[in-house]
Amino acid sequence: MSSPDNIPYRSIIQIDKSNSQHVYLQIAQQFIQAIVRGHLRAGAKLLGTRQLSELLDVHRNTITAAYEELFAQGWVEIIANKGTFISSELPLLNPSTEREYSYPKTTGYRFRKSFLLDNPFEKNNYExxxxxxTPDIRLTQLDDLSRIYSANLKRKVNRRKMGYYNHDGSEYFKEQLTMYLQHSRGLAISKDNLLITRSMEMSLFIIAEIILEPSDTVVVAELGYFSANMIFQKAGNRIKTIPVDEDGIDTNALRKLCEQEPIRMVYVTPQQHYPTTVPLSAQRRMDLLQLANQYGFIIVEDDYDYDFHYEKQPILPLASNDQNGMVIYVGSFGKSLAPGFRTGFIVAPRNIMQEMRKHLGIIDRQGDILMEQALGELIQEGVVDRHxxxxxxxxxxxxxxxxxxxxxxxxxxxxxxxxxxxxxxxxxxxxxxxxxxxxxxxxxxxxxxxxxxxxxxxxxxxxxxxxxxxxxxxxxxxxxxxxxxxxxxxx
Incomplete structure (x- = not known):
């Protein structure tokens, strides 16, 4: 058993009084680091509280509190009339080198890497x-947004509800968004057909988890949305592409694919095709729905820009004419608002919605009840329409x-x-x-x-x-x- 006098306490313990962390915790954590690095071995006796407090120039109660913290975590043993010892039950560690400790640069284990999910976005500080x-956030009516959000934060009833958030989403917001989608997009749905997500990407991820098996074939446009393609490729699906022209995706090319092999899903952006901005013609919309019914593939309709139209009322979504439950409708709400006030949603038949809620409960159980409450009020008060x-x-x-x-x-x-x-x-x-x-x-x-x-x-x-x-x-x-x-x- 080593003598407490042989331990280099001044080297091990460096107290930073400008640090907001309590001094006793600084001492306890630095003792732990010394044990983990092998500087203090199992069974080593530590100085008494009086001696160590004088050596480190701190109050004796601070050392007592540090030892008690170490004891509570199981790093030391306190033996009456004998002193404080490094726990004898700790595993034997190899002594570290004398170099200053730094956080590891790499893991000590192997793991799978996905090059498919490399972030394609670049940061910039250009003028x-x-x-x-994307919209111009300078046009956002921040006064209305902040007023409603602040009011919800102050309401006592909301404070009580915050601890009981249902990961299915705010019922009030779902009711308001349901009416909004009924009015603006002709979707004859109830709130049971609606799932609130954080973004379109989260929506597609949940859909892929439920719908797709690695061997499934997913059809996308030759020119399409890279984030969606990344999600489908990460799921291990076989990706097939079809051409796009001035009328949108080529449904004749899709028909030929269906004749050659089973198709599980077709991903489309029919309102303004991404990236070419062309709308899917009425004839091809009818063809697409007919092909889905005939060959049994699922249509995932991404309506990312529905709210922004200039000439006349936009064509209603495919989902508004889906009579056989073949369309899953993905959209975003609040795109014209400030970034923090935006959210995503999925519209689908009730039976698959039950499964989607299970997956949402795993990846986003906490939700944001204050934001959803505020968004619901923005709809009910007509702020969204006016803006x-x-x-x-x-x-x-x-x-x-x-x-x-x-x-x-x-x-x-x-x-x-x-x-x-x-x-x-x-x-x-x-x-x-x-x-x-x-x-x-x-x-x-x-x-x-x-x-x-x-x-x-x-x-x-x-x-x-x-x-x-x-x-x-x-x-x-x-x-x-x-x-x-x-x-x-x-x-």
Whole structure:
């Protein structure tokens, strides 16, 4: 048994009085680290509380509290009339080297890595930035949002309910969102057909977990949403692609696939196809529903941009005409609001909704009852409708002006059709150019063009460019930079 005098206490214990953590806990934790690293061996006797308090220049009660903490955690044994000893039941550890301890840089074990889920998004601090079609948070009516959220936070009844959150979601919000979807999208549903999620990606993840087996075939568009494709590929599914033209996905190509092999799921964005922004024509909508009924595949309808339309009322979702329960409808609510006030949802028949709630209860049991309560009130008070009407006028003006700028400055280089809805344009380049070089040169001029917007292959040279986040002056600057870079690349 080693002598307490042989232990280098001053080296082991370094007290930081500026640290908000209690001193006795600092001492206890540093003793634990010394034991784990092998500096203190099982059975070693520690100095008495009086001696150690004098050595470390702290109150004796602080040392007593530290020893009691070590005893409570099982690191030391306190033997009456003998002293405090490192527990003799601890496993023998190899003494560490003399180098200063640092947190491990790598694990000591192997694990599976997924390259499919590498984050495709890039961070930027540029003055100007294109994106794939997100709203401008500067248009958000933060006063209404903060008023309703703050009111819910202060209500005593909500404080009582917060401890009893049901992972199925706020019943009040589900009732309000159900009525909103009935009114705006023609969905003849009840709240039992609705699942509240955090995002479209979470919705697709839950669907894939329930619906898909690794051997299943999922059909997506040749040009499609990368996050959805990542989720399906991660599930191990066989991915088949079909072409997209000015009428949306090619349902004739889909029919040929169905004749060749069983198809489990078809993922579509029919309102504004991602990324090309073209709507799925009425004829192809009917074809798609007929094929689903005939061949038994599931349609996952992602309606990511339904609220943003400019010419007339948008075509109702496929799910509004689904009579055989073949469509799972995925959407987002509050996209025009501040980021923290947005949420996702799934609409599907009641029997599969029961299974979805089980999975949601595992990955998101806590939920956000205050946010859902506030969103419900935003619907009931008409704030969402009023804000959408105001913001759509602004976005329509921006869309028209952005189209004018593209024609004026880039008309000889790109082809595009002004979108009837959504917050982005799809540009087809008349001549093949190196889009990654374009993005690199734009970045040098403080214009960010994310790689997720660039679609380049032997068949396609296209770019999806959002306009919603830019005001008139900003989009003029951005298009002029784009033009200048193209001129440099051509010279």
């Amino acid at each position: 100007l930035s294109f994106n794939d079609g 959408l009407k105001k913001s759509i006028k602004v976005y329509k003006e921006r869309r028209d002006h952005f189209g004018y700028l593209l024609s004026e400055h880039l008309g000889e280089r790109v082809q595009f059709t002004t979108p009837k809805g959504g917050l982005a344009f799809w540009l087809n380049w008349r001549k093949a150019i190196n889009l990654y070089e374009l993005a690199k040169r734009c970045a040098a001029k403080h214009l960010f063009l994310p790689k997720t917007l660039l679609y380049q292959s032997s068949k396609t040279t296209g770019t999806r460019i959002g306009f919603g986040n830019l005001d008139m002056e900003e989009m003029e600057q951005a298009v002029k930079i784009l033009k200048l870079v193209l001129e440099e690349m051509e010279s």
